[in-house]
Each structure stands twice: as structure tokens, then as C-alpha cells.
Amino acid sequence: MTTAQDKTPVTLLTGYLGAGKTTxxxxxxxxxxxxxxxxxxxxxxxxxxxxxxxxxxxxxVFEMNNGCICCTVRGDLIxxxxxxxxxxxxxxxxxxxxxxxxxxxxxxxxxxxxxxLRERTRLDQVVTVVDAAHFLDxxxxxxxxxxxxxxxxxxxxxxxxxxxxxxxxxxRAKLRSLNPQARVIETQNSAAPLEAVLDRAAFDLNRLxxxxxxxxxxxxxxxxxxxxxxxxxxxxDAPLEAKAFSEWMRxxxxxxxxxxxxxxxxxxxxxxxxxxxxxxxxxxxxxQWGAPWGGAEARRSRLVFIGRGLDPAMxxxxxxxxxxxxxx
Amino acid sequence: xxxxxxxxxxxxxxxxxxxxxxMGLTDPAxxxxxxxxxxxxxxxxxxxxxxxxxxxxxxxxGGIAGLGDGRVVRIVEGGAEEIARHDxxxxxxxxLGDGRVVxxxxxxxxxxxxxRAPVTLFxxxxxxxxxxxxxxxxxxxxxxxxxTVVLIxxxxxxxxxxxxxxxxxxxxxxxxxxxxxxSRYDGVSLWTxxxxxxxxxxxxxxxxxxxxxxxxxxxxxxATQDRELHVWDLLEDKDYRLGGFRAKVRGVGWTGDSAxxxxxxxxxxxAWPIAGRPGAFPPVEIGYVCEGVVTAIAAGGPSDRIAGGxxxxxxxxxxxxxxxxxxxxxxxxxxxxxxxxxxxxxxxxYGARDGAAGEIALA
Numbered sequence: 001m002t003t004a005q006d007k008t009p010v011t012l013l014t015g016y017l018g019a020g021k022t023t024x025x026x027x028x029x030x031x032x033x034x035x036x037x038x039x040x041x042x043x044x045x046x047x048x049x050x051x052x053x054x055x056x057x058x059x060x061v062f063e064m065n066n067g068c069i070c071c072t073v074r075g076d077l078i079x080x081x082x083x084x085x086x087x088x089x090x091x092x093x094x095x096x097x098x099x100x101x102x103x104x105x106x107x108x109x110x111x112x113x114x115x116x117l118r119e120r121t122r123l124d125q126v127v128t129v130v131d132a133a134h135f136l137d138x139x140x141x142x143x144x145x146x147x148x149x150x151x152x153x154x155x156x157x158x159x160x161x162x163x164x165x166x167x168x169x170x171x172r173a174k175l176r177s178l179n180p181q182a183r184v185i186e187t188q189n190s191a192a193p194l195e196a197v198l199d200r201a202a203f204d205l206n207r208l209x210x211x212x213x214x215x216x217x218x219x220x221x222x223x224x225x226x227x228x229x230x231x232x233x234x235x236x237d238a239p240l241e242a243k244a245f246s247e248w249m250r251x252x253x254x255x256x257x258x259x260x261x262x263x264x265x266x267x268x269x270x271x272x273x274x275x276x277x278x279x280x281x282x283x284x285x286x287x288q289w290g291a292p293w294g295g296a297e298a299r300r301s302r303l304v305f306i307g308r309g310l311d312p313a314m315x316x317x318x319x320x321x322x323x324x325x326x327x328x
Numbered sequence: 329x330x331x332x333x334x335x336x337x338x339x340x341x342x343x344x345x346x347x348x349x350x351m352g353l354t355d356p357a358x359x360x361x362x363x364x365x366x367x368x369x370x371x372x373x374x375x376x377x378x379x380x381x382x383x384x385x386x387x388x389x390g391g392i393a394g395l396g397d398g399r400v401v402r403i404v405e406g407g408a409e410e411i412a413r414h415d416x417x418x419x420x421x422x423x424l425g426d427g428r429v430v431x432x433x434x435x436x437x438x439x440x441x442x443x444r445a446p447v448t449l450f451x452x453x454x455x456x457x458x459x460x461x462x463x464x465x466x467x468x469x470x471x472x473x474x475x476t477v478v479l480i481x482x483x484x485x486x487x488x489x490x491x492x493x494x495x496x497x498x499x500x501x502x503x504x505x506x507x508x509x510x511s512r513y514d515g516v517s518l519w520t521x522x523x524x525x526x527x528x529x530x531x532x533x534x535x536x537x538x539x540x541x542x543x544x545x546x547x548x549x550x551a552t553q554d555r556e557l558h559v560w561d562l563l564e565d566k567d568y569r570l571g572g573f574r575a576k577v578r579g580v581g582w583t584g585d586s587a588x589x590x591x592x593x594x595x596x597x598x599a600w601p602i603a604g605r606p607g608a609f610p611p612v613e614i615g616y617v618c619e620g621v622v623t624a625i626a627a628g629g630p631s632d633r634i635a636g637g638x639x640x641x642x643x644x645x646x647x648x649x650x651x652x653x654x655x656x657x658x659x660x661x662x663x664x665x666x667x668x669x670x671x672x673x674x675x676x677x678y679g680a681r682d683g684a685a686g687e688i689a690l691a
Contacts (some may be wrong), residue, residue: 052435055456058474060494062513062535065554075513075535076495078553083434083456086382086417093608114553115575293335 001087007122008085009199012107015129016138018102019191020158020266022191025097025198033194035092042099051089052325055080059099061106064113072284073110075102078117085120090238093198094121097261101144104128104151105261107280118267126204128152128182130189132171133162139174150229150261150306151281152182154192155201157261161188178229179306181212181264205288208277211302212267228262228310234303234316238323247284247323251277252318257283260307266290268299270324366649367645367654373571374609374686377408380417381679383431384666385422387442391668393685394532399440400431402678403685412441422462422469425671432460432467437472438480438525449480459499466505466522471495477510479521485537490516498538502545509539511550516560518548520528530612532558532567537576541627544586551577559606568606573580574621581627583634588612588648590634597622597636599648614646614653623663641680643688656688 002285015021028037038053058074081094098107104126111123128148132139137214138145149155155175160168168186175184185192212235245267253260262279293299305315338678366372380396391403395639398414400421414433422430427443436452438460452473458473469480477489477496494513500509501521508519516539517527535553542549548560557570570589577593588599589606598615600606615622620639627634632648641660646653657664662682670675676688 058495060492060513061552064534073553075553078535079458079497080456081497083417083419083458086380086434089396091378115555 008088008091009124009201010111010121010125011093011095011198012082012104013095013097013129014102014104014148014151015100015156016128016131016135016142016148017227018134018246019098019100019129019131020156020187020190021100021129024127024156024192025095027190027195028095028141028197031194031249033198035198036090038091038094040080040094040096042097042102053084055084057096059102060244064286071109071111071113072106072191074106077107080116081121082114082116085116088120093124100141103144104148107136108151108281109284112281112286120171123203124150124198125153125200127154127197129156129158129170130175131275132157132159132168132186135171136167136174143327146174146229147261147308148177149178149182150231150308151180153200154196155179155182155184156190156192157184157186157198158189159191160186170195178231180231180260181304181306203286204278205277205279205286206277208264208266209275209291211264211304217245229306229308230310232310232312232314232315234305234319236301236319237298239268239299240271240301240322241324242276243271244324245269247328248318252315253280253283255312256307259309260305263304265301265303268293278303333569334338335571351474355582366653367656369657369691370654370687371691372657372679372687374684375403375408377405377679377683379683380681381665381683381685384668384677384679384685385421385423385429386668386675386677387427387429387539388425388671391675391677391685392421392423392442392688393430393677394421394433395618396674396682398433398435400429400439400674402442403687405580408685410438412446416440416456416672419457420460421523422460422666424462424464424517430460430462432457432471436473438469447574449486450478458495458687459498461499461501463505466501466521468501470499470501470508472499472510475512475517477508479508479524487521489517489519491527491529494593497536497549498540498547500539500541502541503543504545509541509548511536511539516548516550530560530567535579538580540580540582542582542589543584543587546586547582547589547606548666549580549582549591551580551593552590557589557594558588561606570600570607573683575623579625581625582632583627583648584630585632588627590625590636590648592622592625592636594618595621595662597626597634597646597653599634609639612648612651614651615642615644618644618659619660620644620663623677624665624667626667626669626676629669631673635667635669635675635676637667637678637680639663643667643676644675645688645690657686660684664684 266277275290277290383394385392396417400412401408414435416434434656437448438450455473475492479487499512509621515531519527521619537551541549555573559568573593579592581590596615598611600611601609622636624637633649635645643657666679679685
């Protein structure tokens with residue numbers, strides 16, 4: 001048996017070209033923190049360390065048919081991280097740096113669907129470095145920049161010294177609208193405290209006790225086109241029916257999975273004394289029973305979806321149809 | 329219970345039941361194998377090597393282990409003797425009839441060692457070797473790194489196959505050594521080793537992880553990322569799927585007569601009859617007494633004797649035709665990563681993720 005403690009943590013580092021990923025990576029590799037990391041990079045030479053724990057990736061994406069769902073995964077990462085695990089005693093964790101144009105979805109899914117990686121690793125968190133000076137232009141140019149922000153657990157808003165207060169506030173607002181769930185750290189030279197970057201267990205369902213209510217603040221520009229990235233928060237004080245919820249979620253990810261980047265939920269079922277917690281990336285879902293509800297605790301179910309072109313009204317009505325028919 | 333496709337249970341139930349009953353293992357309450365259940369008549373010796381055993385081979389002089397820290401060691405009476413060292417994990421090992429060993433590593437090197445100081449047969453200059461196979465009679469070694477496969481003989485690198493659409497994950501020589509199968513995304517490339525002409529392709533959508541030839545040269549079997557096996561019949565030009573595995577199939581082998589395909593990936597050691605049409609008959613299944621999944625297999629002898637190692641460290645030796653089996657190593661913690669039969673098929677060498685390596689001698 002492999003316990004959560006034995007599993008090798010994997011941190012995914014994304015961000016658009018020039019945002020400051022490599023600077024952050026070099027800091028992690030050179031600063032004294034008593035830990036050793038294996039690093040999967042796209043471009044050799046950019047990072048200042050050359051040893052046998054630095055491995056080049058070649059971004060081989062392919063479609064996998066995992067029983068009932070289809071999803072794209074990164075074959076090179078299955079091979080490389082699997083190979084690194086053959087000498088797992090040599091390092092404490094794995095850092096994966098993606099190219100500026102990479103879609104984080106297949107990278108994350110890889111760690112959920114490959115059985116060897118699932119058994120021996122745990123995805124720790126997705127860290128996205130954002131260039132305060134250029135993010136808003138990039139967002140207009142290419143989908144990748146905002147998608148990387150939407151997938152993040154931690155947003156490092158970098159190069160804040162290069163923008164004025166007004167510009168900074170605009171970027172902050174944009175990030176909040178893309179991904180209100182992510183923690184934001186503002187930096188110069190990617191100088192985020194490493195304890196905020198590493199070993200956070202953001203994907204650990206055991207730690208998922210509560211979901212912060214969504215911000216209602218919205219960027220009006222975003223709603224001019226239907227394919228913009230939105231974050232939809234739903235909540236219910238009425239207890240839910242497990243069967244109805246499971247059927248709704250299954251249909252939802254089957255139909256809209258490719259548009260849903262991240263999803264998370266803490267749910268109160270009418271006939272259960274414990275929370276039911278889940279998270280998902282596109283069509284890949286992970287769920288389990290969580291901590292028991294306290295006696296006096298309000299049993300509020302909360303869900304959040306971050307994705308492109310999601311229809312909040314459709315999600316709201318679907319969620320409402322999961323309410324238990326019987327009184328709790 | 330196993331969920332292998334088209335498998336109602338043990339193929340030859342009478343014999344299989346008899347074998348298991350002899351071992352006192354028909355009691356359904358027995359769900360794991362303990363040290364007191366090891367079959368009598370086996371001599372087992374084991375040592376700890378201090379690093380994950382990533383590959384095991386059997387040379388005429390004894391067992392060879394390749395380790396996650398790069399060492400290649402010969403198991404000798406009471407210990408281990410280092411014969412070569414890679415700068416990163418050992419990926420594969422092949423033992424030659426004269427006691428020498430070909431090893432490939434994540435340091436990009438293919439080494440020949442065992443009798444004198446190690447000789448570098450090939451160096452991919454830092455790129456990992458992902459697969460390496462040896463055809464001793466044809467005096468050829470093939471090694472894959474990235475999308476390229478090199479063919480090495482006594483005079484060094486003789487040829488390069490580089491027209492692969494993606495990283496090559498597995499290699500297999502045909503029994504005669506005149507062809508080489510290379511697995512990659514969307515199928516297998518079949519090369520001819522003497523003219524290096526363009527390959528023929530065995531297509532199958534998805535990520536293929538291996539390509540193993542049957543001893544009679546008729547079949548090629550490859551595992552897929554989708555937890556299936558894909559079997560090509562080169563004689564009839566047909567292909568088949570075998571499914572229902574609990575994990576990716578990491579090990580595939582054949583009985584010496586090519587009649588049965590033996591594989592990991594299920595909760596039992598599965599030996600599929602191939603004659604006629606793969607999948608037409610259910611596999612013989614060995615190992616209901618073990619928890620966990622089969623992680624390593626060894627097959628290929630003149631008899632139907634096969635061995636399987638489990639994710640809980642147990643090892644079973646059985647008969648691929650009857651399903652009769654005996655317990656050769658008790659369940660512990662770490663998974664068995666690799667198994668190899670001695671050339672005479674009377675000794676089984678094994679390695680485990682926690683660094684345990686050993687020899688099981690049959691009476």
C-alpha cells in the first residue's frame with residue numbers, strides 16, 4: 001500500500017512566455033530549503049542547473065480511452081515521471097515546467113488517469129506565473145494565457161514593479177474574474193515564498209472542507225462574447241440527493257467536460273452525516289467522503305466551476321434539480 | 329475476482345482446483361499468502377540491495393539485478409558484486425550465454441559488462457534509453473532513445489531507424505533477429521534489420537507501450553496505455569484486443585511453444601490460449617489467493633512453467649496449461665518489479681521495489 005505521505009508531490013508550473021517561470025524554477029533549485037527536486041523542463045539551457053534530475057519533455061499529447069471517458073494526456077510525462085520514480089529515493093518532489101503555450105489540462109489529467117502515476121504521485125498544485133505588464137495584452141492575443149490562469153491553485157502576479165497602480169488593479173480584477181478560487185501572491189522577480197509554492201496539497205480531497213463563496217464582482221467586458229472564461233459558484237442550503245447529483249454531474253461532464261477546466265465541490269446529502277467532496281479537471285473526476293458535519297454546522301453545499309463559455313443559468317437549474325425530494 | 333474479458337474462470341478447473349487444494353488454499357478466507365504457505369521443496373535465498381530493483385536477468389552464472397541508483401550487480405553467495413554502474417536508473421538488462429550482460433540506463437548509455445571492465449556500446453548523450461533488446465545469435469543490440477532506434481553489432485552502431493512518429497516505448501527482435509518491432513503512438517513499426525528500408529506499420533490508435541514477438545514468429549503482442557493488449561497475427565494479417573485489466577500491462581511473455589500469452593496487469597497471472605483466435609478461449613488464471621495486481625511475469629521455457637510477481641511482493645510459480653500453482657514468496661510490502669528464469673528454467677530470479685532480490689531454486 002502507498003499512503004499519501006509516500007507519494008511523490010508533483011508541482012505544475014505554468015505561465016506565458018516571459019512571465020518569470022524560469023526565474024522561479026531557478027530559485028527553487030538553488031535556494032537552501034533542504035529539499036531536492038527532479039525537474040521536467042521544455043527548454044534545456046534556460047535553467048541554471050545541469051544534473052541527471054533535470055529531464056527534457058517533448059510534449060507528446062495523445063487521446064486516451066479510459067473506459068467511459070476520453071481525455072487527452074501527456075505521454076511524455078507518463079514515461080518521464082514514471083522513469084524518475086524508479087529512483088524516487090533521490091528526490092523529494094517533481095516540478096514540471098510547461099511551455100508558455102501549453103494547455104495545462106492534459107498535464108493535470110495525466111496524473112489522474114495513469115494508474116502508475118496515480119499510485120505513486122500526488123499532484124500538489126498548479127502554479128501559474130502571470131506577467132503584470134503584459135498579461136492583459138496576452139489574454140487578447142491567445143487563449144493559453146488566460147486558461148493557464150484559470151487552471152491555477154496559486155497565481156503569482158509577477159513584475160508588479162513594472163506597472164502603475166491602475167494597471168495592477170486591472171490585472172487583479174481580470175485574475176479574480178478568471179479564477180476567484182486561486183490564491184494570489186504579488187511579486188517582483190518571482191520572489192514568492194517557496195512555502196507557498198511547494199507542498200501545498202491543493203489537490204488533496206482530505207483538505208477540501210469548504211469552498212470560498214464566489215466573488216460577485218464581474219468584468220462586464222467578459223460577457224460580450226460567449227466563449228469567455230467564467231467562474232460559476234453555486235450553493236444550496238437545502239440538502240441534496242446523491243443519486244440525482246451523480247446523474248447530473250455525469251451528464252454535465254459528458255456534454256460540457258471539455259469546457260470545464262476545474263471544478264470543486266463540498267456537498268451535503270440528505271442521508272449522509274459526512275461531507276461529500278469532489279474535484280475535477282475536464283471530464284476526469286475524483287471524489288470521496290470528507291469530514292463529518294458538526295452538530296451545529298450549517299450544511300451548505302457549494303460548487304464551483306471554472307471554464308470557457310459556461311452558462312451560469314443552466315448550471316444553476318441543474319444544481320437545483322439535485323435537491324432532495326424528502327425533508328432532511 | 330478477475331474481470332478479464334471473456335473469462336468465466338479457470339480454464340481447466342479440475343486440475344487447477346486440485347493444485348490449489350494441495351496447497352490448502354481453496355479456503356476463500358485465505359486472501360493473502362503468508363510465509364507458512366511457501367511450497368515445500370523450494371530453496372529461496374534473498375538479499376537487500378538498498379535501491380529499487382528495476383530489472384532482473386539470469387546469466388548462466390546466476391542472477392543479475394539492475395538498480396534505480398544505476399548499479400548493475402551480480403548476485404553471488406551471500407551478497408552482491410557490482411559489475412557496472414550507470415549514472416541514472418537502469419532501464420533494462422539482458423544476460424548473454426557467456427555470462428556477460430548488456431545494460432541500458434537513463435544516463436543514455438548501453439553497457440556491456442560482466443567479464444572485463446564495462447564497455448560503452450552506445451551513448452545517447454544524456455537522453456534516456458527507453459528500451460534495449462539483444463538478439464544474441466544475430467549478434468545485435470537495439471536501443472531506443474527519443475524517436476530513434478539504433479542497431480548495434482560487433483563493429484558499433486550499424487544503423488539508425490529514426491522515422492518514428494513519436495517516442496519509441498518498446499522494442500522486440502523477431503526470433504530470427506532479422507526484424508525489429510518498435511512500439512510507439514498509434515501502433516508498431518516493423519523494421520528489417522539488414523537493409524534498414526522503410527518500416528511496415530501495425531496500426532492501432534493510442535499509446536503502445538511494448539512489442540513482444542512470440543517464439544514462433546507469428547504473433548506480436550503489445551500493451552496499450554488503455555489497459556489492453558493488442559495482438560497481431562502476422563500470418564493471417566489480423567489483429568485482436570484483449571481487455572479487462574486492472575492496470576497497464578507492463579510485462580508480456582510467451583510460453584516456449586507460442587501457444588499461450590502470459591501477462592501482468594490483472595489480479596491473477598493470466599495465460600491466454602492463442603491458438604485459432606486470441607480471446608476465443610478464456611485465460612488460465614493463477615493467483616486468486618493473492619491480493620494485489622500482477623506486476624511482473626516470467627515465461628518462455630520448454631515447459632509451460634510460468635511465474636508471476638504481485639504488487640504485494642508475493643511470487644507464484646504455476647503451470648500455464650493446468651493452472652496448478654505454488655507459492656514461492658510470501659506477500660510483504662513492496663511490489664515485485666521483475667522476474668527472470670535461469671537458462672535451464674529451474675531457478676527464478678526476482679527483484680522488488682524495496683531493493684529485495686533473490687533466487688528461488690526448484691527441487
